[in-house]
Amino acid sequence: MQFKTIIEPFRIKTVEPIRQTTREERERLLREAGYNLFLLRAEDVLIDLLTDSGTGAMSSGQWAGMMLGDESYAGARSFYKFEAAARRITGFKHIIPTHQGRAAERILFGSLLKPGDIVPNNTHFDTTRANVEYRKAAALDIPTAEARDPARVLPFKGNIDLDELERTLTEKAGNVPLAMITVTNNSGGGQPVSMANIRAASESCRRHGVLFFLDACRFAENAWFIKTREEGYAEKTPLAIAQEMFSYADGCTMSAKKDGMANIGGFLALNDDALAQKCKNMLILTEGFPTYGGLAGYDLEAIAVGLEEVLHEDYLQYRVRSVAYLGDILTANGVPIVQPPGGHAVYIDARAMLPHIPQEEYPAWALSLVLYLEGGVRSVEIGSVMFGQGPDGSEHSAAMELVRMAFPRRVYTQSHVDYLAEVILYVNSLKERIRGLRIVDAPPVLRHFTARLEPAHGALLLDS
Numbered sequence: 001m002q003f004k005t006i007i008e009p010f011r012i013k014t015v016e017p018i019r020q021t022t023r024e025e026r027e028r029l030l031r032e033a034g035y036n037l038f039l040l041r042a043e044d045v046l047i048d049l050l051t052d053s054g055t056g057a058m059s060s061g062q063w064a065g066m067m068l069g070d071e072s073y074a075g076a077r078s079f080y081k082f083e084a085a086a087r088r089i090t091g092f093k094h095i096i097p098t099h100q101g102r103a104a105e106r107i108l109f110g111s112l113l114k115p116g117d118i119v120p121n122n123t124h125f126d127t128t129r130a131n132v133e134y135r136k137a138a139a140l141d142i143p144t145a146e147a148r149d150p151a152r153v154l155p156f157k158g159n160i161d162l163d164e165l166e167r168t169l170t171e172k173a174g175n176v177p178l179a180m181i182t183v184t185n186n187s188g189g190g191q192p193v194s195m196a197n198i199r200a201a202s203e204s205c206r207r208h209g210v211l212f213f214l215d216a217c218r219f220a221e222n223a224w225f226i227k228t229r230e231e232g233y234a235e236k237t238p239l240a241i242a243q244e245m246f247s248y249a250d251g252c253t254m255s256a257k258k259d260g261m262a263n264i265g266g267f268l269a270l271n272d273d274a275l276a277q278k279c280k281n282m283l284i285l286t287e288g289f290p291t292y293g294g295l296a297g298y299d300l301e302a303i304a305v306g307l308e309e310v311l312h313e314d315y316l317q318y319r320v321r322s323v324a325y326l327g328d329i330l331t332a333n334g335v336p337i338v339q340p341p342g343g344h345a346v347y348i349d350a351r352a353m354l355p356h357i358p359q360e361e362y363p364a365w366a367l368s369l370v371l372y373l374e375g376g377v378r379s380v381e382i383g384s385v386m387f388g389q390g391p392d393g394s395e396h397s398a399a400m401e402l403v404r405m406a407f408p409r410r411v412y413t414q415s416h417v418d419y420l421a422e423v424i425l426y427v428n429s430l431k432e433r434i435r436g437l438r439i440v441d442a443p444p445v446l447r448h449f450t451a452r453l454e455p456a457h458g459a460l461l462l463d464s
């Protein structure tokens with residue numbers, strides 16, 4: 001290539017205005033939302049990095065596909081397209097559509113887990129953990145030790161700790177119906193898992209007769225990292241790499257709202273006939289008939305096209321580069337982030353940035369609020385509000401206090417990212433004035449979505 005700039009590999013055909021608010025308005029809006037960014041109206045947000053889930057822009061190919069949607073209740077043509085697209089990548093025998101990832105989790109865990117069981121995973125994300133715990137089973141996070149050190153730069157910080165996995169499978173034999181690996185590791189910084197790690201975890205599970213599943217939300221980003229970082233994969237296509245990843249697993253759960261490039265949808269895929277039958281029976285009870293699983297025919301079409309587009313090399317190169325672009329600016333200016341930048345998001349290490357705020361006062365939550373207050377930017381806390389509550393209601397500190405800025409797919413341009421960097425650097429310049437919060441009111445599970453908080457020291461940001 002003659003030129004080095006990596007461009008957005010698309011042009012924009014439809015635009016959606018975004019709205020500036022004043023700082024004064026945002027101060028009021030935060031108060032009214034109980035200091036919880038989930039409770040804001042989206043139109044009061046300028047740049048929305050709350051999640052990369054379901055927030056992407058669809059391509060003209062996907063919109064064209066939607067017009068072909070077959071809305072038949074049973075046996076719709078759109079289902080067979082969807083099934084073929086998912087099977088081409090995963091190779092699994094049974095492809096079961098669901099309305100999103102957590103429905104696939106609930107159906108799988110509902111069919112497999114009994115009270116007292118243990119599910120090892122590199123790191124469970126919030127709904128996955130909650131769905132395991134809902135079955136009165138234990139969600140065991142066993143990332144490698146390096147993953148807990150945000151500043152360390154390593155190629156595959158998403159890896160599962162293979163010794164811990166082997167020990168768990170040996171010591172808890174009979175109580176581990178399945179083990180999982182989440183690609184990429186969302187709670188731990190959007191970090192990839194190497195092919196070698198997936199293969200070894202799979203072998204460990206096979207030896208112990210335990211099912212091995214991938215939580216595959218961001219499988220394409222993981223495949224790209226394998227291509228660019230793991231020896232022996234540089235010449236392989238992202239599709240071939242993804243196929244190899246799935247070949248080591250017995251099944252997967254998938255949220256098509258991420259690397260399915262769709263606004264809604266997901267699936268459960270697996271090889272075992274009896275387990276698939278059990279899951280399909282559950283599906284019919286709560287989601288829908290197995291050829292639509294709670295989705296419209298046009299959703300199945302959008303996912304079928306999205307699963308193909310997400311593996312394009314120019315897309316993946318742009319995707320990972322645009323996240324790293326923000327990460328590089330922040331690193332060059334001394335803002336502590338999880339290193340290296342992840343596939344779908346940059347994560348600020350709030351404990352390192354705000355050492356004066358104790359974990360009991362939720363430093364990452366406070367930082368996410370100040371980013372909104374100063375710049376109209378919405379991010380999400382991945383810290384002790386999200387992960388600091390045990391199934392028995394007890395409070396403990398999370399492993400890390402992170403503020404995740406997740407990039408919706410194909411939505412923001414480089415100048416949006418430049419603005420974002422400016423906001424973050426400004427907030428970094430007034431970090432000493434930021435103060436923590438306390439929870440006023442929260443539900444017993446997944447509290448971050450609806451909790452109400454208040455500043456623990458009178459104000460979120462002390463006057464200068």
Ligand code: P71
Nearest residue numbers: 051052053100101102125127182186217255257
């Ligand atoms: C993400 C989400 C969705 C979310 C979570 C918290 C706040 C806002 C949005 C969902 C995941 C995921 C992994 C690894 C399963 C699900 C559930 N992530 N596994 O990261 O990341 O999928 O949302 O389709 O039910 O923002 P679902």
